[in-house]
Amino acid sequence: MFWYFACAATIGWLLLVLGWLYSREKLPSLFLRPTLMDILDRLTNRQVIEDRLPELEAATYLDAESLSRALKQRIIGQDSVCTDIAAQIRRRLALSRRGKPVGIFLFAGPPGTGKTFLAKVLAQELDRELLHLDMAQFAAGSHSLSQLFGMSKGYVGSDSYGKLTGGLRDTPNAVVLLDEIEKAHPDVLKAFLTAWNDGFVTERSDGKIVSTTGAIFVLTSNAATERLGMLATQYAGDPESMRTAAVNTLREAQFAPEVLNRIDRIFVFRTLEGLDIARVSALEIEQMISSYGLEVAEQGIDPNIVLMLMVRHKKLGTVGSSRDLVRAIEEQLADSLIEARRKGFTRISLVQTESQGIVARAVRASPEVS
Numbered sequence: 001m002f003w004y005f006a007c008a009a010t011i012g013w014l015l016l017v018l019g020w021l022y023s024r025e026k027l028p029s030l031f032l033r034p035t036l037m038d039i040l041d042r043l044t045n046r047q048v049i050e051d052r053l054p055e056l057e058a059a060t061y062l063d064a065e066s067l068s069r070a071l072k073q074r075i076i077g078q079d080s081v082c083t084d085i086a087a088q089i090r091r092r093l094a095l096s097r098r099g100k101p102v103g104i105f106l107f108a109g110p111p112g113t114g115k116t117f118l119a120k121v122l123a124q125e126l127d128r129e130l131l132h133l134d135m136a137q138f139a140a141g142s143h144s145l146s147q148l149f150g151m152s153k154g155y156v157g158s159d160s161y162g163k164l165t166g167g168l169r170d171t172p173n174a175v176v177l178l179d180e181i182e183k184a185h186p187d188v189l190k191a192f193l194t195a196w197n198d199g200f201v202t203e204r205s206d207g208k209i210v211s212t213t214g215a216i217f218v219l220t221s222n223a224a225t226e227r228l229g230m231l232a233t234q235y236a237g238d239p240e241s242m243r244t245a246a247v248n249t250l251r252e253a254q255f256a257p258e259v260l261n262r263i264d265r266i267f268v269f270r271t272l273e274g275l276d277i278a279r280v281s282a283l284e285i286e287q288m289i290s291s292y293g294l295e296v297a298e299q300g301i302d303p304n305i306v307l308m309l310m311v312r313h314k315k316l317g318t319v320g321s322s323r324d325l326v327r328a329i330e331e332q333l334a335d336s337l338i339e340a341r342r343k344g345f346t347r348i349s350l351v352q353t354e355s356q357g358i359v360a361r362a363v364r365a366s367p368e369v370s
Contacts, residue, residue, distance in 0.1 A: 064090035070125050075114045077276035081267045099199045104217045109269030110225040119218040123175035131167040131174040135184040144188050150204040165203040165210045173214040181219040189256050196262040224253040232270040281309040284326040292337040297363040300349035336360040
């Protein structure tokens with residue numbers, strides 16, 4: 001019994017001493033070291049995460065309906081394409097083992113119908129980086145290969161990666177946009193076959209393998225636009241028949257057959273008509289105004305300006321692009337938009353006049369402007 005009380009008294013005395021030292025911040029460092037603990041145990045429930053980790057690693061699930069709605073809000077006149085590509089991406093992301101890119105998609109159709117823009121919006125909605133490659137710049141054979149896949153060791157420029165290999169090394173889950181693919185050199189197209197077949201590309205400068213299995217490849221083409229436009233109307237609602245007919249049409253247009261054979265899905269964009277042309281024109285004007293740091297006032301675009309663009313678009317036919325038409329307006333407005341921004345104005349409206357043509361008028365100044 002004596003030893004029991006002696007031990008209790010000693011422990012009590014030690015606790016009092018430690019308390020006194022702690023209150024004066026004089027405790028030895030040994031007592032101040034935190035106990036080693038997994039961060040997940042401290043901040044959340046590690047066991048739940050461990051149990052569900054295989055599920056996350058096996059597949060990625062996507063709400064195709066939400067993606068489709070988001071795309072339709074920004075892509076004008078291509079509702080069926082938005083629905084189809086959302087469903088395709090959902091299926092392919094759900095595959096746990098691929099060994100190939102998530103998808104290789106071809107956007108075909110007339111210029112100005114939203115092919116390139118859809119690829120950009122898709123990257124944004126999927127929260128992926130966009131690797132945009134204008135294939136018209138890669139029409140020079142061996143030089144183009146070096147630009148994309150790097151320069152062989154020993155040559156000037158071999159200390160840096162190519163545009164494709166470097167981009168995929170840094171952002172392996174990127175949306176790779178190959179704009180106007182038909183303009184690329186045949187050797188460049190052949191070099192992409194490994195990326196699509198085997199799930200990797202080789203960087204020439206150091207011979208390292210760069211995976212393409214997490215990427216989504218989007219190819220755009222303006223080839224055979226009139227025929228494809230007819231097919232889009234003829235096979236509306238029947239994507240499988242559309243794909244077969246589109247492949248045959250593109251082959252007849254001398255499109256590289258080895259590329260067509262690797263494409264998972266062909267999406268044909270229909271020619272814009274009626275109010276869809278008006279919507280795209282209005283959006284292009286808004287984007288042009290915003291590039292100058294300004295906003296378009298509510299109903300701030302004169303309807304006559306949009307109607308004028310629609311008439312010009314109709315005259316140009318399938319080669320017409322709302323973007324090109326808006327550039328003509330920008331040439332008239334650039335100086336006045338720069339001046340409005342310099343004076344501190346934030347919102348403008350566009351009016352068509354008989355004497356001066358299209359004029360930008362300031363609507364509201366920033367609060368700090370006197």
